[in-house]
Amino acid sequence: MATLAETLAEDSQKLQQALGLDLREARLEIQILLCHVLGVPRSWLISHDRDHLADTAAQAYAASLARRLSGEPIAYIVGRREFFGLEFFTTPAVLIPRPETELLVELALERIPQNQPGNVLDLGTGSGVIAISIAKNRPFATVSAVDQSQAALAVARENAARLQVPNLRLLQSNWFSSLEDEVFELIVSNPPYVEAADPHLLQGDVRFEPLSALASGADGLDDIRRIAAAALQHLKPGGWLLFEHGYNQGERCREILRQQGLSAVETIRDLAGLERVSLGVKESV
Numbered sequence: 001m002a003t004l005a006e007t008l009a010e011d012s013q014k015l016q017q018a019l020g021l022d023l024r025e026a027r028l029e030i031q032i033l034l035c036h037v038l039g040v041p042r043s044w045l046i047s048h049d050r051d052h053l054a055d056t057a058a059q060a061y062a063a064s065l066a067r068r069l070s071g072e073p074i075a076y077i078v079g080r081r082e083f084f085g086l087e088f089f090t091t092p093a094v095l096i097p098r099p100e101t102e103l104l105v106e107l108a109l110e111r112i113p114q115n116q117p118g119n120v121l122d123l124g125t126g127s128g129v130i131a132i133s134i135a136k137n138r139p140f141a142t143v144s145a146v147d148q149s150q151a152a153l154a155v156a157r158e159n160a161a162r163l164q165v166p167n168l169r170l171l172q173s174n175w176f177s178s179l180e181d182e183v184f185e186l187i188v189s190n191p192p193y194v195e196a197a198d199p200h201l202l203q204g205d206v207r208f209e210p211l212s213a214l215a216s217g218a219d220g221l222d223d224i225r226r227i228a229a230a231a232l233q234h235l236k237p238g239g240w241l242l243f244e245h246g247y248n249q250g251e252r253c254r255e256i257l258r259q260q261g262l263s264a265v266e267t268i269r270d271l272a273g274l275e276r277v278s279l280g281v282k283e284s285v
């Protein structure tokens with residue numbers, strides 16, 4: 001029977017070959033699977049590398065390894081992913097939180113005062129990572145988070161309960177459809193923005209994610225156009241709209257925002273230097 005150290009070495013190689021990962025990444029993933037099955041932190045794994053897996057743990061581990069070898073994303077297998085320093089529950093009903101999206105949260109927080117009440121809206125909240133990260137960091141703000149998918153809202157509700165977020169309101173809405181004439185100081189969104197025919201939808205983790213959270217028409221901008229078109233009437237004067245988009249969509253997004261009458265329109269680059277978030281403000285008159 002193999003020790004944990006041997007399992008780690010052998011299965012990292014298998015995973016590396018099956019998915020074309022680099023070896024460091026594959027090792028990290030095997031460690032994540034082992035920790036998940038054993039219910040231990042990574043530090044434990046390192047200090048117990050001569051141990052053997054007990055039968056039930058070995059079976060559970062073999063099952064999760066098989067899922068990962070067939071390409072299923074690790075965030076769905078272990079059911080969680082870290083985002084903005086918090087741990088979120090994730091299922092195939094929602095997009096897997098991505099590190100680039102933390103930029104959107106940072107830019108939103110810069111525009112929400114610390115100790116003042118205010119209304120924030122997150123459109124297409126999915127697992128709730130954006131709304132919950134904002135609500136946690138701005139306890140005086142009320143964050144409304146909408147999604148058209150009931151299955152996604154159930155995941156967001158679970159995350160709000162686990163992370164204890166009293167200032168969050170979740171509701172089903174197709175973009176602004178359930179919001180009547182409500183207005184907000186800030187509207188944020190990570191909408192679907194991938195071109196419908198983008199070959200990268202057929203590769204890697206993305207294959208397992210909800211297409212409705214990823215693709216948005218021929219140029220990927222259908223939903224961004226919809227959101228921008230309705231934003232002005234749901235923003236208070238001085239209110240901000242901020243959304244994530246693809247690396248090559250910055251110029252078109254700025255154009256959409258200007259056409260809709262927003263001011264101070266600008267695009268911010270992510271840590272990789274790619275245009276990632278565009279924003280604009282409703283001028284106060």
Ligand code: GLN
Nearest residue numbers: 190191192193194213214
């Ligand atoms: N950044 C994601 C990807 O390209 C897309 C996320 C989205 O459409 N909001 O995989």
